[in-house]
Amino acid sequence: xxxxxxxxxxxxxxxxxxxxxxxxxxxxxxxxxxxxxxxxxxxxxxxxxxxxxxxxxxxxxxxxxxxxxxxxxxxxxxxxxxxxxxxxxxxxxxxxxxxxxxxxxxxxxxxxxxxxxxxxxxxxxxxxxxxxxxxxxxxxxxxxxxxxxxxxxxxxxxxxxxxxxxxxxxxxxxxxxxxxxxxxxxxxxxxxxxxxxxxxxxxxxxxxxxxxxxxxxxxxxxxxxxxxxxxxxxxxxxxxxxxxxxxxxxxxxxxxxxxxxxxxxxxxxxxxxx
Numbered sequence: 001x002x003x004x005x006x007x008x009x010x011x012x013x014x015x016x017x018x019x020x021x022x023x024x025x026x027x028x029x030x031x032x033x034x035x036x037x038x039x040x041x042x043x044x045x046x047x048x049x050x051x052x053x054x055x056x057x058x059x060x061x062x063x064x065x066x067x068x069x070x071x072x073x074x075x076x077x078x079x080x081x082x083x084x085x086x087x088x089x090x091x092x093x094x095x096x097x098x099x100x101x102x103x104x105x106x107x108x109x110x111x112x113x114x115x116x117x118x119x120x121x122x123x124x125x126x127x128x129x130x131x132x133x134x135x136x137x138x139x140x141x142x143x144x145x146x147x148x149x150x151x152x153x154x155x156x157x158x159x160x161x162x163x164x165x166x167x168x169x170x171x172x173x174x175x176x177x178x179x180x181x182x183x184x185x186x187x188x189x190x191x192x193x194x195x196x197x198x199x200x201x202x203x204x205x206x207x208x209x210x211x212x213x214x215x216x217x218x219x220x221x222x223x224x225x226x227x228x229x230x231x232x233x234x235x236x237x238x239x240x241x242x243x244x245x246x247x248x249x250x251x252x253x254x255x256x257x258x259x260x261x262x263x264x265x266x267x268x269x270x271x272x273x274x
Contacts (some may be wrong), residue, residue: 012044012100024080031069032076036083038063043097050100056091078206087205088166165199167192170208174232177212180222182231194236211235211244218249 019025025033042062043052052059060070077085077095084096171184184191202208215221215235221244223229234240243249 022082024082027080028076028082029072031065032073035063035065035069035073039083039095040097040100043095043100048101049104050097050102052095054093056087056093059093074206075209078204078210085204085206088164088169090166165192165196166205167195169205170195170199171232173205173209173212174235177209178216178222180216180224181229184232191233191236194233197238198236198241215244218244220249 025036028036039052039059043050046052054062056070060067063070065073074085074087074093077083084094084098086094167187171187174181175183187195202211212235215230219225221230221235230240235244
């Protein structure tokens with residue numbers, strides 16, 4: 001975590017009405033809101049304002065929270081989408097506040113444009129014969145690239161850069177969430193390729209945890225209705241995954257619980273955001 005950067009703004013505006021009126025945050029626990037408040041403060045003084053990067057252990061120490069409270073925070077971010085969270089299989093986490101990040105992006109872009117204008121103006125003054133110098137022409141035709149931002153979609157949602165598929169972490173979540181289903185004894189080439197393909201579509205471990213939790217609610221998929229039960233290879237097939245997300249294997253249970261409905265809504269919303 002970055003130390004104090006000595007910026008000219010040691011405080012930031014706090015819109016308490018927005019905080020109190022945010023319906024997504026109101027659905028979260030007090031512990032989750034407290035962690036988010038601490039993270040916002042740390043984000044303000046990061047080298048890239050609005051973006052925090054570090055290990056999960058660093059975040060636990062910084063926010064003085066337990067592992068369960070941190071997992072609840074990540075799950076709430078996924079469900080209620082009040083922050084952009086990206087976790088890989090090595091315990092590294094990136095958290096982005098969209099409002100702070102956009103403001104920082106605009107501030108840095110404007111600062112760079114002013115610097116480029118001053119450079120071009122000074123280069124023009126160096127031309128004693130009244131004609132543009134070669135350096136000015138180069139700067140005009142090939143301006144330096146902006147240091148911001150990572151790619152974003154039409155809605156302005158930050159699109160995380162692709163990362164390698166954390167196969168071991170997905171398998172671990174599968175075993176922890178679905179102990180009834182067959183164990184993965186070894187990860188072969190076919191399973192690894194299938195997981196890699198699905199990871200390109202759903203590149204967030206929080207999504208996979210919610211997906212497996214949704215599967216656990218189906219009596220058919222967990223072998224409680226017939227002798228057949230799903231396994232990880234079957235669950236990660238493209239057609240099978242779409243069937244699960246379309247609620248195909250929960251409809252014969254006389255309706256789904258409120259938690260399961262919220263889980264399914266969160267899974268679909270994440271795909272729409274992508």
